[in-house]
Amino acid sequence: MAELQPRIALLIDADNAxxxxxxxxLTELSTFGVIDIRRVYGNWTKHALIGWQNKLLEYALRPMQQFDYSKHKNATDMAMTVDAMELLYTEKPDAFGIVSSDADFTPLVMHLRFKGAAVYGFGAAQTPKPFVNACSRFLYLEALGEDAVLESAAEAVAAVAKPVAAAGAAPQQGGGNGAPPAGPGDKPAATCVAVGPVEGSCLRVPRNQLRQDTRLMNLLRSAVNATQDEDGWARVGAVGTQIGNKASFDARNYGYATLTKLLAATQAFDLRDEGTSRVAVRDKRAARARSGN
Incomplete structure (x- = not known):
């Protein structure tokens, strides 16, 4: 008998998505289960929602009409909250997908999680932190789709540049002004967009910014420390699970396709068995302390 997949209710704030x-x-959310409830909320008399109207039939989205009760203030968030609570106690989905950049949904997300439902959030890079942190996992919309292709293009450019540099044909990095060469996580300036936890950063957050992000580094180090063996090595899969249980986190919000790539980019960790399911990580600082160096 096939194993039943988790049931997900997707609720979209059309005014803020x-x-x-x-x-x-939908592609991202479908990795967590079956999206059998799909609702989009908004005042459909507004011309601004014409883009969503064109998507309704194609993606089997149910439009939920909500008139504005007062000028310059939509009532979509309240309608979504009421429906989410009703679904929680009637349809009892295993998880919710909340698409919005509105921090007003933070209390709803906290209640859904308290009742045992996972919450996967999607929103713009400027989404307030309380909403982001309340979700089981939150993914910035800028990290999805076409913007993510920019990273792959930049990687291709870097791959071509390496043999050129080896042949001595590459221009001097740092523009000859004494600036340090780009780190392994740095990207060409052409790929910079405002995305991710670091405001105004490049699509892939460079190494120096990662190392200066105290919250990120503490999160990574504490997860490695909590799951390491007697030699200080921790399976990256276990590290990811520990982080997910503790906070809303996705390596793609920093511009890295996987947690392994993010860990490597910080240059604060040793890695072994990369490219395999056994890939493990060790905190360099803790390793030096253990060896007495």
Missing amino acids: PAEKIDEI
Whole structure:
């Protein structure tokens, strides 16, 4: 008998979410289970929602009409909250997908999680931190779709540049002004967009910014420390699980496709068995302390 997949209810705040990202949202959310409830909330008399209207039939989205009760203030968030609570106690989905950049949903997310439902959030890079942190996992919309392709293009450029540099044909890094060469996590300036936890950062957050992010580094180090063996090595899979149980986290919000790549980019950890399911990580600082160096 096939194992039953978790049931997910997807609730979208059309006033605070771009319609062109719906395919990427569904693709991401479908990795967690079956999305059998799909609702989009908004005042459908507004021309601004025409983009969402064009997506309804294609993606089997149910439009939920909510008129504005007062000028310059939509009532979508309250309608979504009421429906989420009703679904929680009637349909009892295993998880919710909340698409919005509105921090007003923070109390709802906290209650859903308290009742045992996972919550996967999707929103813009400027989404307030309380909402982001309340979710089981939150993914910035800028990290999905076309923006993510920019990273792959930049990687291809870097791959071509390496043999050129080895042949001595590459221009001097740092522009000859004494600036240090780019680190392994740095990207060409052409790929910079405002995305991720570091405001105004490049699509892939460079190494120096990662190392200066105290919250991130403490999160990574504490997860490695909590799951390490007697030699200080921890399976990256276990590290990811520990982080997920503790906070809303996704390496793609920093511009890295996997947690392994993010750990490597910080240059604060040793890695072994990369490219395999046994990939493990060790804190360099703790390793030096253990060896007495």
